[in-house]
Amino acid sequence: MPAPRTPATRPASAGLEELGRRKAQLAQICEAYPDTVALSPWGNEHLSLEVAGKRFGYYLYQHFGDDGRSGAVLKASPGVQETLVEADPDRFWVPAFVGRHGWIGIRLDLEEPDWDIVADFVRGAWLLTAPRKLRQAIEAAG
16 A cells, blocks of 8 residues: 655755756666666656666656655555655655555655665666566676
């Protein structure tokens, strides 16, 4: 059962230039995985994070459905979303549209995120989405 959707409790503190740097950092983390791209098929500031043509996440900038929050929206294992939103509702949110499927929003528009934690969530989302051969190669590499 997804966590309830709630409005943002803190305004963004990162400016456009900083968000651009964070977007690039997120893309770099994602593209370190095989057959993975961070692309903007809509011709705007959003990114689609895809492995082998299958979407495992987004970067959303001031998303209209998410109370103007900017950040990473990633596929997550069952129960993760509820735990994170309850533990830190300022940093994590239930994203519009995909939140009902357990995806998690991670705000990148507040103070500098812990990139190791973001990378862990990217890895989890990637592993949930990647074809078996790619998953096995990454898991074998450690």
